[in-house]
Amino acid sequence: MELKDFQVVDRDLPEDLLPAYLQAESLAVDTETMGLLPHRDRLCLVQLCDPQDHVTVIRILQGQREAPHLKQLLEAKNTLKIFHFARFDIAMLRCHLDIQVAPLFCTKVASKLARTYSPRHGLKDVVLELEQIELDKTAQSSDWGNALQLSEEQLRYAANDVRYLISVHKKLMGMLQREDRWSLAQQCFEAISTMALLDLLQYKDIFEH
Numbered sequence: 001m002e003l004k005d006f007q008v009v010d011r012d013l014p015e016d017l018l019p020a021y022l023q024a025e026s027l028a029v030d031t032e033t034m035g036l037l038p039h040r041d042r043l044c045l046v047q048l049c050d051p052q053d054h055v056t057v058i059r060i061l062q063g064q065r066e067a068p069h070l071k072q073l074l075e076a077k078n079t080l081k082i083f084h085f086a087r088f089d090i091a092m093l094r095c096h097l098d099i100q101v102a103p104l105f106c107t108k109v110a111s112k113l114a115r116t117y118s119p120r121h122g123l124k125d126v127v128l129e130l131e132q133i134e135l136d137k138t139a140q141s142s143d144w145g146n147a148l149q150l151s152e153e154q155l156r157y158a159a160n161d162v163r164y165l166i167s168v169h170k171k172l173m174g175m176l177q178r179e180d181r182w183s184l185a186q187q188c189f190e191a192i193s194t195m196a197l198l199d200l201l202q203y204k205d206i207f208e209h
Contacts, residue, residue, distance in 0.1 A: 006057060010148075012068060026051060029165075030046075045057055049162040057158050065097065065098070071097065074101045075099060075100060075102065086101075090193065107169055107172055110176060114185075124137055130172070139154045142154055
């Protein structure tokens with residue numbers, strides 16, 4: 001199904017779209033879920049956007065445990081995967097589809113390291129400042145579980161969550177390099193997979209005294 005400027009598919013990234021996405025140096029990725037606890041709440045959508053603004057929304061069906069083409073893409077070593085709050089998204093992908101995402105960039109972590117003049121690091125705030133675009137977050141807290149009957153408003157919200165991430169990534173990376181924080185940021189990104197695994201194993205505060 002196509003909705004003007006993005007397409008919606010079921011279960012997995014279609015085989016004919018995989019080569020084009022694999023050629024991208026970077027890829028924006030997001031998920032929509034039934035809640036914030038990976039072991040309790042379902043993964044419902046995975047959204048992708050490449051540098052040419054090709055957006056695909058993949059509906060993950062109830063009980064689905066694999067998506068081979070999506071796994072190949074998100075584990076591809078030559079493509080940087082860009083998330084906003086990667087720690088949560090990669091935990092959901094690992095828990096539900098056995099996908100171990102790498103390499104990755106988190107715009108939320110990058111914003112906290114670079115935009116120290118601001119206390120606001122949500123996607124809406126970062127996109128508003130860096131892209132001068134105000135995201136409509138009306139559908140953020142909605143029922144994503146009925147994958148085959150999602151409204152156009154929900155699908156457009158999901159698509160917009162990845163549409164600006166590649167541009168935001170470039171601007172945040174420039175800020176981090178300018179402020180001599182790029183090396184620190186890279187170390188943080190490398191640690192995110194470990195943090196997500198600790199979350200899945202339900203460890204809490206292990207670095208505290």
